[in-house]
Amino acid sequence: MFPDQVTLVDVGPRDGLQNEKQPVSAAHKIELVHRLQAAGLREIEVTSFVSPKWVPQMADNAEVMVGLKRKPGVRYSVLVPNMKGLEAALPTRPDEIVVFGAASEAFSQRNINCSIEESIERFRPVAAAAREQGLKVRGAISCAVGCPYQGEVSADEVERVVRLMKDIGVQHVGVADTIGVGTPLKVRAAMERALRHYPLHEVSGHFHDTYGQAVGNIYACLEMGIHHFDTSVAGLGGCPYAKGATGNVATEDVVFLLQGLGIDCGVDLDALVDAGDFISRVLGRKPVSRAANALLAKRVREEAPA
Amino acid sequence: MFPDQVTLVDVGPRDGLQNEKQPVSAAHKIELVHRLQAAGLREIEVTSFVSPKWVPQMADNAEVMVGLKRKPGVRYSVLVPNMKGLEAALPTRPDEIVVFGAASEAFSQRNINCSIEESIERFRPVAAAAREQGLKVRGAISCAVGCPYQGEVSADEVERVVRLMKDIGVQHVGVADTIGVGTPLKVRAAMERALRHYPLHEVSGHFHDTYGQAVGNIYACLEMGIHHFDTSVAGLGGCPYAKGATGNVATEDVVFLLQGLGIDCGVDLDALVDAGDFISRVLGRKPVSRAANALLAKRVREEAPA
Numbered sequence: 001m002f003p004d005q006v007t008l009v010d011v012g013p014r015d016g017l018q019n020e021k022q023p024v025s026a027a028h029k030i031e032l033v034h035r036l037q038a039a040g041l042r043e044i045e046v047t048s049f050v051s052p053k054w055v056p057q058m059a060d061n062a063e064v065m066v067g068l069k070r071k072p073g074v075r076y077s078v079l080v081p082n083m084k085g086l087e088a089a090l091p092t093r094p095d096e097i098v099v100f101g102a103a104s105e106a107f108s109q110r111n112i113n114c115s116i117e118e119s120i121e122r123f124r125p126v127a128a129a130a131r132e133q134g135l136k137v138r139g140a141i142s143c144a145v146g147c148p149y150q151g152e153v154s155a156d157e158v159e160r161v162v163r164l165m166k167d168i169g170v171q172h173v174g175v176a177d178t179i180g181v182g183t184p185l186k187v188r189a190a191m192e193r194a195l196r197h198y199p200l201h202e203v204s205g206h207f208h209d210t211y212g213q214a215v216g217n218i219y220a221c222l223e224m225g226i227h228h229f230d231t232s233v234a235g236l237g238g239c240p241y242a243k244g245a246t247g248n249v250a251t252e253d254v255v256f257l258l259q260g261l262g263i264d265c266g267v268d269l270d271a272l273v274d275a276g277d278f279i280s281r282v283l284g285r286k287p288v289s290r291a292a293n294a295l296l297a298k299r300v301r302e303e304a305p306a
Numbered sequence: 307m308f309p310d311q312v313t314l315v316d317v318g319p320r321d322g323l324q325n326e327k328q329p330v331s332a333a334h335k336i337e338l339v340h341r342l343q344a345a346g347l348r349e350i351e352v353t354s355f356v357s358p359k360w361v362p363q364m365a366d367n368a369e370v371m372v373g374l375k376r377k378p379g380v381r382y383s384v385l386v387p388n389m390k391g392l393e394a395a396l397p398t399r400p401d402e403i404v405v406f407g408a409a410s411e412a413f414s415q416r417n418i419n420c421s422i423e424e425s426i427e428r429f430r431p432v433a434a435a436a437r438e439q440g441l442k443v444r445g446a447i448s449c450a451v452g453c454p455y456q457g458e459v460s461a462d463e464v465e466r467v468v469r470l471m472k473d474i475g476v477q478h479v480g481v482a483d484t485i486g487v488g489t490p491l492k493v494r495a496a497m498e499r500a501l502r503h504y505p506l507h508e509v510s511g512h513f514h515d516t517y518g519q520a521v522g523n524i525y526a527c528l529e530m531g532i533h534h535f536d537t538s539v540a541g542l543g544g545c546p547y548a549k550g551a552t553g554n555v556a557t558e559d560v561v562f563l564l565q566g567l568g569i570d571c572g573v574d575l576d577a578l579v580d581a582g583d584f585i586s587r588v589l590g591r592k593p594v595s596r597a598a599n600a601l602l603a604k605r606v607r608e609e610a611p612a
Contacts, residue, residue, distance in 0.1 A: 218522075
């Protein structure tokens with residue numbers, strides 16, 4: 001029933017750091033990616049090629065990509081918003097690009113000022129060009145179980161975007177609970193719609209832990225056999241819709257779950273906790289991961305003189 | 307498959323506040339219980355009748371119990387360690403008493419300096435006397451999926467304590483992951499052993515969120531039909547085995563899960579968040595609940611001038 005293996009995509013360097021207020025140097029970002037790959041992560045979302053006017057945190061995208069000492073077997077992805085972004089990304093040799101669309105019409109209008117359909121259609125030439133260059137194209141579907149503007153989002157709305165993405169040549173879809181309001185039955189309903197159009201190994205889950213539900217949602221997905229998840233080391237990211245609330249689910253918490261279930265994800269939890277501790281110190285705070293803080297506290301206790 | 311209704315026992319006033327360093331006045335404890343019952347909690351673990359030499363935080367046990375304005379339909383429980391504790395508790399009219407034992411021999415020896423079997427046997431006259439007075443007797447089984455001293459704890463060890471508790475007349479058993487290391491398959495194995503000796507409605511789960519797994523574990527229990535859980539408002543409690551780590555699962559996070567699954571627990575989440583915010587302010591910190599912090603942040607955002 002459960003998958004034997006799970007692939008985690010650590011989105012901390014991109015989705016995480018993009019939503020952190022504090023700027024992080026390219027050197028620190030590179031160090032973070034190096035630590036993640038050393039810990040065993042096999043996919044890492046490194047940066048985005050979005051205009052620095054909109055996302056100044058990622059202005060060093062090419063510098064970070066080119067500065068990486070790549071590890072064989074690891075895949076490096078980047079987010080691109082349009083053809084210009086793809087053109088800037090190509091010379092930096094990503095393995096995958098991520099395009100995106102919302103399941104919520106209200107979110108699409110407020111966030112990118114166009115309809116869902118228009119937004120996906122704009123990615124058609126981007127997806128075609130990327131595939132021509134041998135890059136894999138992933139599609140991220142935001143607000144798949146709830147929207148900060150319209151509230152409820154139906155499974156029909158999710159399926160609509162899944163179809164649109166399939167139609168433009170997206171090879172893998174990520175169903176994202178952008179605001180962390182999902183619970184297992186809603187998540188399952190959204191996932192089922194993605195699975196009508198994509199095989200099990202081309203569907204992933206992306207959960208935010210804003211309401212403390214992400215680990216439960218991932219468990220419910222594992223029961224469906226889903227075996228790709230986005231996670232963020234040290235819970236990097238926060239929640240842009242609720243200041244002070246939690247964002248991306250922490251990779252550490254998910255690895256703890258998988259280890260407990262006997263599911264291989266190739267990650268060394270201690271090395272991962274070190275990676276999260278490193279970037280959290282750069283940001284001047286504690287990791288936003290319960291497992292990481294528990295393991296760090298345990299280390300302190302074990303290292304203390306008796 | 308899922309239960310239609312779930313009963314949550316808020317253990318914040320007892321298990322929670324007992325593990326908080328900062329002393330809380332009897333008046334604030336009473337106010338907390340009042341707010342919990344107003345929010346719809348139907349069972350509340352109020353205090354313990356343990357020697358103040360060991361647990362000074364609960365020295366005001368009788369004062370708190372006697373000071374309550376009870377709400378019809380709500381059950382009030384207290385922890386008692388021995389006959390002396392029961393005798394002190396009886397005049398304060400609890401509805402239930404909680405006795406306890408560990409599934410880990412190492413924990414029993416280190417924590418109460420006797421074997422598991424001896425520790426349960428000592429509760430035999432306590433359980434008998436309580437039942438004679440018309441009180442229900444609950445048994446809490448600590449370290450049911452992991453122990454800070456011996457590490458792994460087997461399902462056989464759990465079943466052994468379940469049998470011992472049944473033998474002395476305990477009417478309801480709570481399977482507790484005291485250090486929060488459980489994941490769904492281990493939790494399920496422990497629960498199955500309890501269900502060999504007790505009916506579904508007399509088995510409850512008590513999960514700590516130390517490694518971020520509690521909500522997932524509760525979801526796995528719901529899939530088994532288990533419908534009693536201990537939770538702690540605002541995540542009161544912390545973890546005595548890992549300073550700075552998270553303790554009891556927050557009631558708010560569990561109510562959010564249940565609402566999402568369409569399972570009734572009778573709790574008004576907004577009123578519950580208020581109760582948690584109240585006691586967190588008394589303690590001078592934020593609630594240790596992701597749902598509570600997200601909802602509080604949302605309030606701030608909605609109340610802000612546009």
